[in-house]
Amino acid sequence: MALKTDEPLIHLKGITFSYPGAEPVLDGLDLQFRRGEKLGLVAPNGSGKTTLLHIIMGLLKPDSGQIEIFGKPVREENDFLEVRHRIGLLFQDSDDQLFSPTVLEDVAFGPLNLGKSKQEAIDIARKTLAYLGLDGFESRITFKLSGGEKRLVSLATVLAMEPEVLLLDEPLNGLDAKTREAITQILALLDLSYIIISHDIDFLATTTNAIYTMQAGRILLDNKLYAHEHVHVHPHGTYPHKHE
């Protein structure tokens, strides 16, 4: 599909969404996300960040507003099938993402759904695992992995579908310093457009080139966050984090 370079990959117009019996979490939200953008989203809990990603993927249907993805309006479940092939979502909880008995099967699941042959899917899965430094994990049992391994394998399941855009929902949540570092490195090397939800400003500062926040159900460019100054003590001397 020919896509003009200046045309947004994801274009949300006036999206309103509310969960039953509650105030709207998204209220007239607009978003234009272009190819090559690496966007961070930081906002308080319950401000609708996850909801936003789920609306982009078509997992939730907005009460009103329009969604255009890859230059095409998407409304029905069928419209979103293509969206899900080209946009990968990393869930907050890796246990939601990994459901197959073994790692290889889980990573191959996406490619198989995209119509690849078994052998192709296995090759892609192995390649992706190797790329993430997970060689030798193929026959490991998914639920017996550690939290950090689960997150990396989840990332592999998403990357194996060769998406053009990544949506990452708190990718560092609950991870140790080593895995955080690994994920930061991987994202820095990826030549993909992505949106990251995180509460970790340092992480967003190294991996994204614009940080937004959400307020009253809308997205705001938050310039204040750039001026964020880093003054705090380090009680955990063995696990220093980087300041850049």
Add this chain to the structure above:
Amino acid sequence: MISEPFATGESIIHRLDPRIRIVFACAYCFVVAFSKRFPVLLAAVAISSALMSISGLSLKAVGKRLVLVNGLVLFLWAVVPLTYGGEPFFQIGRLSVSRAGVLLSAQMTLKSNAILLAFIALIATMTSATLGYALKKLAVPQKIIHLLLMNYRYVFVIEQEYQRLIRAAKIRGFRPKTDLHTYRTYAYVIGMLLVRAASRAQRVHQAMLCRGFNGRFFSLQKFTTGSNSWIFSLVMTIIIIGLTILEWSV
């Protein structure tokens, strides 16, 4: 934590084609379950024990499982001979122990142990995942296999959530007693567990949709039927036919 201690091993049985193991375990168990003659049942126990020893599983671990089942069998021994009726075998005071009841209890003891041993030797020696995929190859309906594999995958997650809820109650001083407060707390825990399991299921489904799930599962596991598997098939066929003849001839 549920574990599969028998699934990993290097015995001949572990290396047999899982499909063949399933087919013959089922056929064998059917024959044993319908047999009544003691020579047949004793032979079955001997054959199952032989399978067991070939599988090289730890006798102690297997013994533990047998104790569990035989506890139930013991309960049958306590009830059936006294209540079955018919010709009395002997009398203890005013209680008459029925001959047919004793025979039936003995049959059940032999049958359950023979079947259990055969299943442990042949089926417990594969992982649930392998079992699922082998059943799929044997044309068992997809839905049943999804149920099996998804249960297998998420029973651990749900157990963790249960532990989390119980811990949350415990750290606030909850101690189970026989009162309404305890019952109510347990009801909340179970209710909460159901709600969480349901929302977990929804999130898993969403994650699957995001990866293009369209109702079909794929298995990457390949099963090969080596010469050992064919020899095993032949031996099991002879055994099954032999037991059948022994039971139903004459």
